[in-house]
Amino acid sequence: MDPDTADAQLLDAAEALFNERxxxxxxxxxxxxxxGVSLKRLYRLYPAKDRLVEAVLHxxxxxxxxxxxxxxxxIDDPRDRILAVFDYLDDWFRREDFRGCTFINTFGELGGGNQAVADIAKANKAALLGCLRELVSAAGLAAPLADQLAxxxxxxxxxxxxxxxxxxxxxARDAARVLLDAAR
Structure with missing residues (x-):
């Protein structure tokens, strides 16, 4: 098995198992x-479990x-794009394998003792906030609304x-709609 295939299989397996349990x-x-990757190959690619966790999170x-x-x-309309974030969440929450946010869950488990995990989780949440800030700006609304939506x-x-x-x-979508109406 080539290293790229082994890496992908390890990340798939680890992500599924971490999500489940x-x-x-x-x-x-x-x-x-x-x-299905040998233990030798696993440790060659990820000498420590922490490195595997970080790779899964990245x-x-x-x-x-x-x-x-x-x-x-x-979606073209700026207001509809904001509300669509919550539609995306609804689709995600309906997936059979939904067990919560990987970043919230992993931060809760390891974030206090693993700075790399904490940093990755914070970066993920900052990216969501950044996306919401862009959407709020495109809609011509006040910047603090993005923090509330996040x-x-x-x-x-x-x-x-x-x-x-x-x-x-x-x-949350209904609450976001109220915030959008109030922000006009």
Whole structure:
């Protein structure tokens, strides 16, 4: 197996297992078994579990940013683009494998003791805020609205995971609509 294929299989397996059960509950041998990559190759690519966690988070961060951008791309109206962020969340929360935000979950597990994980989680949340700031600016609305919308989005992520329901996305969208109407 070539290194790129092994890396992709390891990241796929680790991401799925971390999502299902959390980082601390998953051992390297289980990742090796799920991935089909030899233990020797696994440790050659990721000499420590922390490096694998960081790689999973980096890859997930890029994927989420790209996925959200693709979701918003066909929408022209600036206000509709803002509300579509919450439609994106609703779609995500309805996926069979949704267990909450990888970054919130991993930060909760490891962020206090792993600065790299904390930095990646913060960068992901900063990217969401940056996206919302761009959308708010394009709509000609006051900048502080983006921070409020980010709180709604992140709160919906945490609440949906705990409740096991996609409903918080709709509720956050309704609250965002109220904020948008008030900001006019």
């Amino acid at each position: 959390g980082v601390q509950a998953v051992g390297m041998d289980e990742i090796r078994s799920r991935s 890859r997930r961060d890029l994927a989420v940013r790209e996925e959200l951008a693709r979701f918003l791309d066909p 709180i709604l989005a992140n709160g919906a992520m945490a609440t949906a995971a705990i409740a096991g329901s996609p409903l918080p996305a709709r509720q």
